[in-house]
Amino acid sequence: MESKSSKQNIKTLGLLKEIDGNYYKEAVHARRNNRLVGWVNALSPVEILYAMDIIPIYPENHAAIIQARKMCPEIAGVAEAEGYSTDLCSYALCDIGSAISAESPVPGGLPRPDFLMLCNSQCGTLTKWFEVNSRRFDAPLFLIDIPYWGGKKPDKNAKNYVVRQFDELILFLEVLTGKSFDWDKFKEVLDISARTCEIWDYIIGLGRVVPSPLTVFDQFVAMSPIVAQRGTVTALEFYRKLKAELDLRVEEKVAAVPGEKYRLYWDNLPTWCSMRPFSEFLSAKKACLNANTYTWGWTKLAADPQRPFESWAETHLSALSLFYLGGRVKRLLEMIEEYKLNGFIIHLNRSCKVLSLDAIRLRDEVENISGVPGIVIEADHGDQRLFSESQVFGRLEAYFEILESKKQLTE
Amino acid sequence: MKGRSWPALANPVFLDLSEVITITRDVVLEKFDTVLKDPYGGIERWKGSYKGSIGYFLPHVPEEMIHAAGFLPVALLARDPGGTSFGGSPFIPNICCSYMRSVIEMVVSQEFAKLAGVITPIVCDASRVLSDMWRNESSFKFYEVFRIPRKVKGIGVREYFRGELERMRSFLENYTGEPLRDEDLKRSIEIYNKNKETLKKLYRFQVEHPSLLTTREFFNIVKCAMVMPKEVHTMWTAELLAVLEEEQERIPATEFIRLVAVGKLWEPPEVLDIIYDNRAIIAGDNFCVGSAYIESSGGVDGGDPYAVLMDGLFKQMTMFSGYLSPRRDKGAGILKLIEKTSARGAVFFQLKFCELLAYDYPDLRAALEKRNIPALAVETDLSAVSSGRVKTQLEAFLEIIKGS
Ligand code: SF4
Numbered sequence: 001m002e003s004k005s006s007k008q009n010i011k012t013l014g015l016l017k018e019i020d021g022n023y024y025k026e027a028v029h030a031r032r033n034n035r036l037v038g039w040v041n042a043l044s045p046v047e048i049l050y051a052m053d054i055i056p057i058y059p060e061n062h063a064a065i066i067q068a069r070k071m072c073p074e075i076a077g078v079a080e081a082e083g084y085s086t087d088l089c090s091y092a093l094c095d096i097g098s099a100i101s102a103e104s105p106v107p108g109g110l111p112r113p114d115f116l117m118l119c120n121s122q123c124g125t126l127t128k129w130f131e132v133n134s135r136r137f138d139a140p141l142f143l144i145d146i147p148y149w150g151g152k153k154p155d156k157n158a159k160n161y162v163v164r165q166f167d168e169l170i171l172f173l174e175v176l177t178g179k180s181f182d183w184d185k186f187k188e189v190l191d192i193s194a195r196t197c198e199i200w201d202y203i204i205g206l207g208r209v210v211p212s213p214l215t216v217f218d219q220f221v222a223m224s225p226i227v228a229q230r231g232t233v234t235a236l237e238f239y240r241k242l243k244a245e246l247d248l249r250v251e252e253k254v255a256a257v258p259g260e261k262y263r264l265y266w267d268n269l270p271t272w273c274s275m276r277p278f279s280e281f282l283s284a285k286k287a288c289l290n291a292n293t294y295t296w297g298w299t300k301l302a303a304d305p306q307r308p309f310e311s312w313a314e315t316h317l318s319a320l321s322l323f324y325l326g327g328r329v330k331r332l333l334e335m336i337e338e339y340k341l342n343g344f345i346i347h348l349n350r351s352c353k354v355l356s357l358d359a360i361r362l363r364d365e366v367e368n369i370s371g372v373p374g375i376v377i378e379a380d381h382g383d384q385r386l387f388s389e390s391q392v393f394g395r396l397e398a399y400f401e402i403l404e405s406k407k408q409l410t411e
Numbered sequence: 412m413k414g415r416s417w418p419a420l421a422n423p424v425f426l427d428l429s430e431v432i433t434i435t436r437d438v439v440l441e442k443f444d445t446v447l448k449d450p451y452g453g454i455e456r457w458k459g460s461y462k463g464s465i466g467y468f469l470p471h472v473p474e475e476m477i478h479a480a481g482f483l484p485v486a487l488l489a490r491d492p493g494g495t496s497f498g499g500s501p502f503i504p505n506i507c508c509s510y511m512r513s514v515i516e517m518v519v520s521q522e523f524a525k526l527a528g529v530i531t532p533i534v535c536d537a538s539r540v541l542s543d544m545w546r547n548e549s550s551f552k553f554y555e556v557f558r559i560p561r562k563v564k565g566i567g568v569r570e571y572f573r574g575e576l577e578r579m580r581s582f583l584e585n586y587t588g589e590p591l592r593d594e595d596l597k598r599s600i601e602i603y604n605k606n607k608e609t610l611k612k613l614y615r616f617q618v619e620h621p622s623l624l625t626t627r628e629f630f631n632i633v634k635c636a637m638v639m640p641k642e643v644h645t646m647w648t649a650e651l652l653a654v655l656e657e658e659q660e661r662i663p664a665t666e667f668i669r670l671v672a673v674g675k676l677w678e679p680p681e682v683l684d685i686i687y688d689n690r691a692i693i694a695g696d697n698f699c700v701g702s703a704y705i706e707s708s709g710g711v712d713g714g715d716p717y718a719v720l721m722d723g724l725f726k727q728m729t730m731f732s733g734y735l736s737p738r739r740d741k742g743a744g745i746l747k748l749i750e751k752t753s754a755r756g757a758v759f760f761q762l763k764f765c766e767l768l769a770y771d772y773p774d775l776r777a778a779l780e781k782r783n784i785p786a787l788a789v790e791t792d793l794s795a796v797s798s799g800r801v802k803t804q805l806e807a808f809l810e811i812i813k814g815s
């Protein structure tokens with residue numbers, strides 16, 4: 001069967017409006033339903049909260065919505081007027097600005113936290129940011145501290161430390177809720193979470209197919225349930241449906257970018273404030289972003305139901321070490337082969353130091369070893385004031401000329 | 412200035428005693444200056460007394476343990492821009508703080524080539540990322556990351572910290588091939604305690620008698636303590652104190668406005684000069700190359716040396732902004748310091764792209780505002796020539812205080 005020539009949207013993604021809407025509705029009515037609300041970060045072990053019937057709220061997710069609606073300048077501006085520096089992560093600025101001004105694209109805004117929980121394997125910024133929230137809302141903050149081991153094998157001491165913090169977290173939540181932890185329910189949630197992560201891994205892996213049935217932009221759009229509702233039947237069902245549709249697209253050779261000519265990797269967060277222009281620019285070039293590592297993180301977050309805390313400790317101490325220079329280089333080199341990439345775009349994200357400070361090094365090392373051309377573009381994941389779209393596209397134009405001449409040489 | 416002569420030295424390697432020098436304030440300061448002018452190139456001047464030098468990124472590294480293993484621990488300090496800008500390394504983006512950019516640039520230009528090894532503590536996202544990049548850029552046989560806990564309280568925190576210190580100890584033992592004994596560790600702790608106590612005395616003296624020692628001179632002496640043998644540094648500091656104490660009778664007291672300073676680094680040094688030139692001094696601070704360092708001393712004797720190291724590092728960590736701190740007492744520390752030092756205002760040294768203080772600053776400022784304590788934030792950048800803007804800001808701020 002020939003590849004389809006006009007763009008066909010992924011219909012299942014249309015379900016997200018309702019799924020996300022219901023999630024926020026439930027959150028807004030949490031108090032009415034006597035449910036506690038915990039503000040957590042993207043890599044938190046949210047399964048624990050679902051097992052305790054606590055509603056998890058993701059300030060990062062909320063900030064991304066603010067940014068996708070292009071409200072960042074206005075809302076981050078409120079935080080800046082209070083003295084928060086523009087150099088901070090724009091997620092944090094949007095969240096803090098929203099807390100101060102009560103401005104939010106979510107009807108009713110975010111419910112106040114009863115507590116905050118945070119796992120710092122993601123970055124150090126979050127600890128400082130969540131501390132601000134903890135003070136503002138006078139709500140306790142539980143930090144799961146993950147010593148950073150990069151690509152090295154963590155020692156037993158570090159592992160014990162992390163495991164003991166999970167034990168302490170359960171005690172903390174038991175005191176807070178006045179309820180004993182329901183281990184049976186926890187196992188059920190873990191089981192659902194594991195199945196969901198498996199499907200998410202499969203979906204991301206479909207980027208290997210030629211032509212790719214989905215883009216990384218589709219993955220960015222599709223990721224909210226795997227982040228916020230991991231461990232729920234809602235998320236599992238959504239990804240099942242998405243998988244079924246994508247399998248069909250593969251069978252019918254439906255290309256996410258019709259006439260797919262270039263296959264590219266994207267590094268770092270998306271530019272939430274400028275997703276459509278990027279996507280349209282690349283589509284016009286017949287370039288498909290079919291690989292990334294950012295959305296990959298959530299394929300790893302399921303825990304072994306037999307030894308959940310140990311397995312989470314291992315994951316956070318080592319599997320997520322993909323996010324260190326050596327691991328990033330290695331994985332990108334593998335992906336060039338696996339995903340048949342023509343090039344790679346490294347987003348040097350002004351907001352996110354932890355994923356950006358080695359951007360130039362990453363490009364240089366991968367380019368030197370593989371000979372595949374890469375480009376570093378300077379932007380921000382959410383603050384359109386901090387970069388110029390036209391400049392970025394100008395640089396990408398020049399990059400596509402390199403890709404084109406390279407392609408002609410090899411064909 | 413009345414002269415003094417050198418006391419007898421236990422270890423002749425440290426100083427050339429061939430001539431007896433008349434000690435004046437300037438002579439002692441000159442010795443500190445000589446060390447600071449070329450801290451890493453000149454490191455071999457201490458060679459006979461150590462197995463080598465081990466560098467460490469700021470802050471929070473158990474220096475005493477490195478010392479007990481027979482090495483000279485030296486802080487990796489940003490290059491003094493000396494009034495010029497630096498471009499930083501071509502592969503470190505400008506969104507990285509200038510401290511890290513400066514140090515990495517120094518690595519690339521081989522300025523640390525005489526060090527035997529390096530230890531990197533993970534204190535922020537920049538140090539986390541750069542700990543891996545550093546591994547690639549340097550060719551040290553000895554390179555290790557020190558993984559301090561990022562919280563001070565909680566189940567298992569102290570046990571973990573002890574385990575991490577033990578890991579560091581084994582690492583050093585493997586490197587030297589010799590056991591690192593508790594007695595050696597205790598001895599080193601005592602040497603470091605003594606040094607920090609002497610520095611505290613000097614700080615108190617400087618605050619009382621600012622016309623005898625400038626703020627920049629004092630903080631340079633603290634800086635010096637982090638790159639040279641403590642034994643010698645303590646002796647020089649004690650000498651300086653003795654000379655200054657003799658001087659205090661003769662020099663008339665001058666009124667200086669007292670301030671509290673908050674930040675990781677006090678550089679570029681011109682900022683301190685602007686404050687001092689406007690008849691103001693820093694009477695209390697939480698700088699890594701300042702009070703967060705010298706206040707982290709204490710205990711040992713029959714005590715547990717690991718507990719002493721942990722308490723010292725925890726103290727540093729809570730003074731500095733990078734760690735989980737109890738939610739209700741934001742501002743309590745700075746208010747206490749202001750009261751203790753009779754300071755009339757606070758200056759925040761906001762290093763560009765260092766996020767840690769930047770998250771704390773608005774709440775700290777609010778706590779000060781509530782008590783009507785004037786506060787000013789100045790944005791500092793080690794890679795750029797200190798701008799006239801900082802001078803104007805500081806002068807206006809000090810005028811307000813003077814008028815109040
Ligand atoms: S974008 Fe980067 S800095 Fe901001 S919260 Fe996420 S990981 Fe941390």
Ligand code: SF4
Pocket residue numbers: 469508509510511534535536537538675762764765766767
């Ligand atoms: S100055 Fe700030 S950002 Fe830079 S290394 Fe130190 S703590 Fe990290």
